[in-house]
Amino acid sequence: DAGVIQSPRHEVTEMGQEVTLRCKPISGHNSLFWYRQTMMRGLELLIYFNNNVPIDDSGMPEDRFSAKMPNASFSTLKIQPSEPRDSAVYFCASSNPSRAGYGYTFGSGTRLTVV
């Protein structure tokens, strides 16, 4: 298994541009989570999906952020327009609730820099 795959690994963009982060969860995992990590705020849950349906998006900072999961093997997190304060590492994680003892599997993250 290749694990949770995120792309791109690094993204540098100018303020005001649209940014799309991508995630492929582990096959058979039906829960998917988007987290953001910064030095100041640590790891914050942005949104999570169960069976492709968004369950809790209360962590999404504002309307500039949106996430979709069109099928079980793909999710996107979009920021439009991007701002310098969005600079962070964005992680995608997936899990199989029937195997809760195994926790979440995280991707390697996307390091976003907005200049």
Add this chain to the structure above:
Amino acid sequence: SQQGEEDPQALSIQEGENATMNCSYKTSINNLQWYRQNSGRGLVHLILIRSNEREKHSGRLRVTLDTSKKSSSLLITASRAADTASYFCATGVGGSQGNLIFGKGTKLSVKP
């Protein structure tokens, strides 16, 4: 808001020594998990302890949970330089697969 808070924020030890990290949380939990993060990488799941368990072992890891004190500890025995990483506790709340809320982590440095 943070649910779990790790203590200490940073820990530096010599190879071979034991490392103990603590985690306190605020609300009732279903389970508590520990993760490791190497610099520039994603988090890796280490161990999960359920709210009705008090102690769990996995290799050189030992986790305890005291729900009356809302606290947990992670002990790494006979530490190695490769254990150098940040360690996070995460509390599972809500339904069968609700949110995992992470603390800010303990940065462990093991000197060879």
